[in-house]
Amino acid sequence: MLPRLAKSSLIQQVRGVSAIANAEPSGPSIQTSIPGPRSKELKQEMDKVHQTTSVRFHVDYEKSFGNYVVDADGNTLLDVYTQISSLPLGYNHPDLVKVASSPQLITSLVSRPALGSFPRTDFADGISHALTSIAPKGLKAVQTMLCGTSANENAIKTAFIWYQAQRRGGLGPDALHLESCMTQQKPGTPNLSVMGFEGAFHGRSLCMLSVTRSKPIHKVDIPAFDWPIAKFPRYKYPLAQNSAYNKKQDQECLADVEAKIAEWKRRDNDVAAIIVEPIQAEGGDHYGSPAFFQGLRDVAAKHGIVFIVDEVQTGGGATGDVWAHDHWNLSSPPDIVTFSKKLLTGGYFYGEHLRVKEAYRIYNTWMGDPTKLLLLEKAVEVIKRDGLIEQSRSVGAEFQKRLGELQASSGGKLDQARGRGTFAAVDFPSGSLRDKFVDLAISNGLHCGGCGDKSLRFRPSLVYTKKHLDLTFDLLDKTLKQL
Ligand SMILES: Cc1ncc(COP(=O)(O)O)c(C=O)c1O
Structure with a gap:
């Protein structure tokens, strides 16, 4: 329980908390090993009431600013990992801090709406400005x-609902469907499947684990649907020097997609949706080419399958466009595009044909959060005002060049440098060497993170500029020499 405070100390405490950093440090500064003594103490405290198995270090969010995260021990790190790729404007961006004290945000926070039933009067406005x-x-x-x-x-539910309505000639569920679903029998509970890909990550809920295949530890012990797992390209880099190999990858993967759609149809378990990431991020930053995705889009359209593009990690500008799938030049748009992370609110865009007609089929208490929408509205304004997408494109081009040079000078320690914009990765010979590198980089003041078996990923926010890039590569170079 919180201790009761005298009015004056309450004001002092509020003042303390409201002292939010408002300037970026000129560089990292390291006071202790990381995690330091205070972080370790806090972890022990937390462990009494909460699981801590994945906690790296505790963060002082009031002191963190821009591209710099400050930990509980006062260590200041240049952050190119940014809360697992989820801060569009870095820490405590002044424009967002200002919005956070607006009456709309305060009332949305204190009197949180159940959006599906009682949205705010300004909700439609918020949607149109932010999204x-x-x-x-x-x-x-x-x-x-x-x-x-x-x-x-909910994107997958939307796909199933549409697929079944198509089978009924566009009609909603009849009495037989409604009755049979209550005992989980056909036709109300149909056999339908979703195609995912080897190495994909779409979340850890019970349903999403059936399309998530990045790491066994996420899936082990959890029952899964009998859904098809198709091959996803594994390219060699640099792309220009491996085009024949990479093209063959595309062809093999598309053939596998077609074969599995046919196989699941034969098993009376139609593929109703395909879900795919533009870049398999958690799984190790694996890219698909525009040709692969064009092929995939066309296969989905040919079979009447809902094509879902999961832009949860790629959406928001780091690839040099708001949406990574913008780079593909598709014959028709995806049916659904899902998002979260850098876009602050979770959600999905969808084609009008998929609109669900009946109430409560796509529903939960909160259905989002207007506070996030208000922050996103401002973030979008800042991104446009400050030309941050263009910046991520130009800084990103330099990032890719420097990463290639770092690999070339690494004496074989680095391989497969790849990326788009500031969304980038490079491989180590093994996972243990990658993990050692991440720890060393942190001790040198650079917060980066791993993904997949042996990849190092970079996910700076959109306020990452050339000066941060120069510092990043100085620190990478220094760390590599210590490895
Ligand atoms: C591509 C992708 N999809 C879905 C998710 C799950 O998102 P969340 O952790 O917000 O539930 C993630 C998270 O890393 C992701 O990278």
């Missing part, structure tokens, strides 16, 4: 949700 203005080409309708996983879950 419609950045909608993927061809998709206007949007549904907010709580996080990436819940966005994907």
Whole structure:
């Protein structure tokens, strides 16, 4: 329980908390090993009441600013990991801090709406300013949700609902469907499947684990649906020097997709949706080419399958466009695009044909969070005002060049440098060497993170500039020499 405070000390405490950093440090500064003594103490405290198995270090969020995260021991790190790729404007951006003290945000926070039933009077406005203005080409309708996983879950439900309505000639469920679903029998509970890919990550909920295949530890002991797992390209880099090999990858993967759609049809378990990441991020930053995705989009359209693009990690500008799938030049837009992370609210855009007609089929208490929408509205304004997408494109081009040079000078320690914009990765010979590198980099003042078996990933926010890039590569170089 919180201790009761005298009025004066309460004001002091509020003042203390409201002292939010408002300037970026000139560079990292390291006082202790990381995690330091205070972080360790806090972890022990936390462990009494909460699981801590994945906690790296505790953060002083009031002191963190811009591209710099400050830990509980006062260590200041240049952060190119940014809360697992989820801060669009770094820490405590002054424009967002200002919005956070607006009456709309305060009332949305204190009197949180159940959006599906009692939305705020300004909700439609918030949607159009925050989300419609950045909608993927061809998709206007949007549904907010709580996080990436819940966005994907509801996108898949939307696909199933549409698929079954198509089978009924566009009609909603009849009495037989409604009755049979209560005992989980056909036709109300159909056999339908979702195609995912080897190495994919779409979340850790029960349903999403059936399309998530990045790491066994996420899936082990959890029952899964009998859904097809298709091959996803594994390219060799640099792309230009491996084009024949990479093209063959595309062809093999698309053939596998076609074969598995046919196989699941034979098993009376139609593929109703395909869900795919533009870049398999958690799984190790694996890319697909525009040709692969064009092929995939066309296969989905040919079979009447809902094509879902999961932009939870790629959406928001780091690849040099708001949406990574913008780079593909598709024959028709995806049917659904899901998002979260850098876009602050979870949710999905969808084609009008997928709109669900009956109430409560896509529903939960909160269905999103207007506070996040208010922050996103401002973040979008700042991104446009400050040209941050263009910046991530130009800084990103330099990032890719420097990463290639670092690899070339690494004496074989680095391989497969790859990326788009500031969304980038490079491989180590083994996972243990990668993990050692991450720890060393942190001790040198650079907070980066791993993904997949042996990849190091970079996920700076959109306020990452050339000066941060120069510092990043100085620190990478220094760390590599210590490895
Ligand atoms: C591509 C992708 N989809 C879905 C998710 C799950 O999102 P969340 O953790 O917000 O539920 C993630 C999270 O890393 C992701 O990278």
